Amino acid sequence: MKNVEWKQRAEAGALLSIGVYLLLAACKLLAGSLAGSDGVKADGWNNLSDVIASVAVYIGMKIAQKPRDRNHPYGHSRAENISSLLAAFLMMSIGIDVVISGAGALLHGGKADAPDWPAAAVALASAAVMFLIYTVNTRLARRTNSTALAAVAKDNLSDALVSVGAAIGIIGAQLEWLWLDPLAALIIGAIICKTAWEVFMETAHTLTDGFDEKRLAVYREEIAAVEGVRDVADIKARTLGNDIVLEVTIRVDSRLTVAKGHEIADEVERLMKKRHNIRSTHVHVEPEARVDRQG
Template sequence: MKAEVGAWVSIGSYLILAAAKLAIGYIAHSDGVTADGWNNFTDIVASVAVLAGIKIAQKPRDHNHPYGHSRAENISSLIAAFIMMSIGIDVALKGALSLFHQEQNEPPQWLAAWVGIVSTLVMMLVYRFNHRLSQRVNSPALAAAAKDHLSDALVSIGTVVGIIGAQFHLFWLDPLAAFMIGIMICKTAWHIFAETSHLLTDGFDEQTLAVYEQEIAEIEGVKHVSDVKARMVGNQIILDVTIHVDAALTVAKSHEIADEVERMMRNKHQIEMTHVHIEPAFNLNRS
C-alpha cells in the first residue's frame, strides 16, 4: 500500500535525524539540538503507530468487526499522543531548568547549527513527499504526519536561531529553544489527542453535514430531509440519511431515489457507505 511507503520514509528519516541530533547535541553542548533530537524520537513513535494503524486497518471485516478495523489507526494515534506528551513535558522541564540555572560558559559549537540546517532541509523534503502522497491515496493519517514534518522543520529553524544567538553570548537562547521545543511537542500531542478523541466519539463537522443535507434535498423526488448523521471509521465516512418521498410512490421508485442519493454521495464526496431510510411525505408532522 502506498500509504505505508510514506510511513516508512518518515520512520527512516526520523531514525537518522534523532540519532544524529542526540549525539551531536551532546558533543556540541547544545540543549536545543538535543531537545530537537528528542522531538524526532517522539516522531518515530508516532510514525510507527501510524504504520501499525494502517496495517491493522487493512484487515477485512469479520463477525466481531462488521465495520472493519479502520479505527485501529485512531487508537494508535492516542497511544502516540500520550508518549509524545510525556517526552514533551520532560524536554520542556529540562530546558526551563537550564534556562534558570545556566552553567554554560561557552556557546554551542557551529556543528550544532549545521545539523539544524540539514534537518530543516530533510524535513521539508519529507513533508513535500508525504503531503503529495496523502493527496493521491486520500490518507488523513499521512496528511497529519506531513503537517508534523512541516512543524519539525520550523522547530529546527528555531534551534538554529538559538545556537546562532548563543555565539553572541546570548546563552539563554539555546535552553529557551529547548523549552519552546518541549512546548511544541506537547502542543502537537494535545492536537492529536483532541482530534482523535473527537473522531472516536463520533464527532463530525456540522457545516459539512449541512452541505450534505442541502445536496440531498435537491435530488429529484426528495420532498424533505429530516435527518443526516455521519461518523468517521478510519478514513471512511459512514452516512445515515432519512428522506421523505411522495407517499404514493411504489417501493421500486422509492428505492431508485435512495439509490440516487447513494450514487451522488459516492461520486461527489467519495462516501462509499450511505444508509438511506425512506419515510412517506405525509408523515412529516409525526417524524
C-alpha cells in the same frame, strides 16, 4: 492508479518518515551532545517522539486494512485512531521531559559556553530534509484520503520549523546570548506537548463519533437537491478510520412506488460517493404525507 496501490504508497510514506526520523534523531542527539546544544538535543528528542507516532500510524494502517469479521462488523478502520491516541500519550511524556530540562537550564542562567557551529548546520540540514518529506507525504495523503498520513505530514512541517528554531538558538548563543539555546529547547518541548494535545483531541473527537457540522450541512443541502427528495428529515455521520459512514433519512412523495423510492436512495448514495468519496451512505426513505399527519 488503483486505490490499493496508493494505499501501499501511503504505507511507504509512513515507513519513509520512520526511517528519516530515526536517522535525524540519532544525528541530532549525537551532534547536540558533542556541540553542547540543548536546542539540537531537544530537537532530537522531538524526532524520536515522531518515530513513535509514525510507527503507530503504520501499524494502524496495516490493521485497518483487515476485512470485517464476526467481532468487527464495521471492519478495523479505527485501529489508526487507537494507535494515534497511544502515540499522543508517548509524545506528551517526551515533551514534558524536554520542557523540564530546558526550564532547568534557563533557571541556572543558561550554558557557560555557546554551542558549536556544526550543531546549527545539522539543524538546518534537518529542516531541509523534513520539508522534502512533508511535500511527499502531503501528496500521498491527498491521493489516499488518509487523515493519519495527513497528520504525519503536518508534523513533518512542524519539525522543519522546530529545526530552524534550534539553529536560531545556536546562532544567538554564538552572539553571546547564551540563554537563547536553552530557551529554544524549552519552546521545542512546548511544541511537542502542543502537537501531542492536538493529536489527542482530534482522535478523541473521532472516537466519540464527533463530526464537523459544516460538512454535514453541505451533505444535507446536496441531498435535498436530488430529484425526488422532498425533505431531509435527519442526517448524521461518523468517521471509521479514513472512511465516512453517512446515515440519512429522506422524505419522498408517498404516492411513489417502492422501486422508485429505491432509485432515489441509490442516486443519493451515488452522489455522496462521487462528490465526497463517502464509502457508505445508508438511506432510509419515508413517505412525506405520513410524516406530515404524524406531525
